[in-house]
Amino acid sequence: MSERIVSWHGAPSPPRFVPPPGAVDAHCHVFGPMADFPFSSKAKYLPEDAGPEMLFSLRDHLGFSKNVIVQASCHGTDNSATLNAIAASGGKARGVAVVDPAIDDAELEALHEGGMRGVRFNFLKRLVDDAPKDRFLEVARRIEVLGWHVVVYFEAELLEELRPFIDAIPVPVVIDHMGRPDVSQGPGGSDMGAFRRLLDSRDDIWFKATCPDRLDPAGPPWNAFARAVAPLIADYSDRCLWGTDWPHPNMQDAIPDDGEIVDMIPRIATTVDLQRKMLVENPMQLYWPEEAQ
Numbered sequence: 139m140s141e142r143i144v145s146w147h148g149a150p151s152p153p154r155f156v157p158p159p160g161a162v163d164a165h166c167h168v169f170g171p172m173a174d175f176p177f178s179s180k181a182k183y184l185p186e187d188a189g190p191e192m193l194f195s196l197r198d199h200l201g202f203s204k205n206v207i208v209q210a211s212c213h214g215t216d217n218s219a220t221l222n223a224i225a226a227s228g229g230k231a232r233g234v235a236v237v238d239p240a241i242d243d244a245e246l247e248a249l250h251e252g253g254m255r256g257v258r259f260n261f262l263k264r265l266v267d268d269a270p271k272d273r274f275l276e277v278a279r280r281i282e283v284l285g286w287h288v289v290v291y292f293e294a295e296l297l298e299e300l301r302p303f304i305d306a307i308p309v310p311v312v313i314d315h316m317g318r319p320d321v322s323q324g325p326g327g328s329d330m331g332a333f334r335r336l337l338d339s340r341d342d343i344w345f346k347a348t349c350p351d352r353l354d355p356a357g358p359p360w361n362a363f364a365r366a367v368a369p370l371i372a373d374y375s376d377r378c379l380w381g382t383d384w385p386h387p388n389m390q391d392a393i394p395d396d397g398e399i400v401d402m403i404p405r406i407a408t409t410v411d412l413q414r415k416m417l418v419e420n421p422m423q424l425y426w427p428e429e430a431q
């Protein structure tokens with residue numbers, strides 16, 4: 139792996155949708171800069187630098203107030219690049235870490251000090267070499283005292299196999315990209331049905347209504363995504379989050395325009411009340427609970 143890739147739009151359009159004051163982009167990443175924060179030797183992709191200044195200028199361009207920066211797999215379990223971005227944000231970013239399960243309590247405390255509020259467990263085989271469920275559960279038990287949650291990333295085919303693991307997590311759970319349902323099945327399809335059963339199994343499972351570009355192969359304006367996801371947000375309005383997914387890891391062959399991604403918001407959160415919950419109230423509860431209303 140030698141060629142560095144660009145997976146983000148060079149000049150995203152200004153969105154038509156205006157986010158409410160205090161809106162949080164609750165799923166984005168930073169890459170590097172590599173000179174300061176080298177990528178992991180186990181990284182499955184090697185991106186160009188997409189550092190904090192770029193992220194914060196996109197945040198302002200799109201009309202958002204805050205970011206939740208999720209440690210990207212290309213940085214492995216060294217969270218320095220994400221911590222650097224959080225520190226540079228002046229209080230406008232918090233994060234989700236990826237940790238070695240052998241991490242000790244002092245290191246977890248240091249991550250908390252640095253603005254982390256959760257850990258991510260990634261089950262995508264194309265992104266990580268192993269995902270040890272038993273060791274992940276040990277981590278989940280140890281972060282309870284910090285008031286953190288767990289973010290889980292998996293594809294729809296894996297959901298049933300993962301149910302006992304998710305059931306055993308003792309802290310709130312956030313599911314990335316709704317567990318990647320096949321949105322072409324529609325809102326009543328088997329993937330959405332299985333995902334709703336998961337949400338119904340506990341009242342502390344949240345989800346990110348993210349990534350029309352990843353989930354709807356028909357491309358913009360991603361009508362199948364809008365049709366499948368809007369009912370989920372209406373029915374679980376207290377548990378949905380939203381994010382750009384910038385810099386869109388691995389999307390170099392179909393780079394989305396972030397302005398168009400933002401314009402998906404009013405199509406899936408169809409009232410001002412739903413938009414305020416998804417963009418402000420819900421993410422504030424998980425990431426800035428001390429400021430949440």
Ligand code: 0GY
Binds near residue numbers: 211
């Ligand atoms: C995402 C999705 C992907 C990548 C990562 O950490 C990552 O590298 O999350 C993906 O390739 O599906 O949420 O950014």
